[in-house]
Amino acid sequence: MLPLVMTAAYFVCGMQLVFITTHLPSYLLICGMDPMLECEDAGRDRRLQRAGLAVLRLGRQRWNKACLAGRIYFTRSMVSLVFMLPPSEASTLVFGALMGFLWLGVGPWWQCSRRDVRLQCRR
Secondary structure, three states: OHHHHHHHHHHHHHHHHHHHHHHHHHHHHHOOOOOOHHHHHHHHHHHHHHHHHHHHHHHHHHOOHHHHHHHHHHHHHHHHHHHOOOOOHHHHHHHHHHHHHHHHHHHHHHHHHHHHHHHHHHO
């Protein structure tokens, strides 16, 4: 089950990464907003990534990491879908804040999960 969850998670993460880094400035321009709003968004992301990492580190001790990571990826996907509604300046900043908070929290888990999968395959 874990390899299936990891495969889906990498796909979702990749799609979100491509959208945020490549398509978000063009999307904002098409919607009539300043593409530099993304830069303001990115600065807030870095601060919220640290906070999200700290909070999710506590959650990792309480819940199954694959299940919690799946919920995080699902939440990030829902945030992305809601952002596809006609965006405003406020919704862009909220989108950046939520994505920043949820972004880095799963990184340390996948390092452990890949090691766990390799150990299971050797048995």
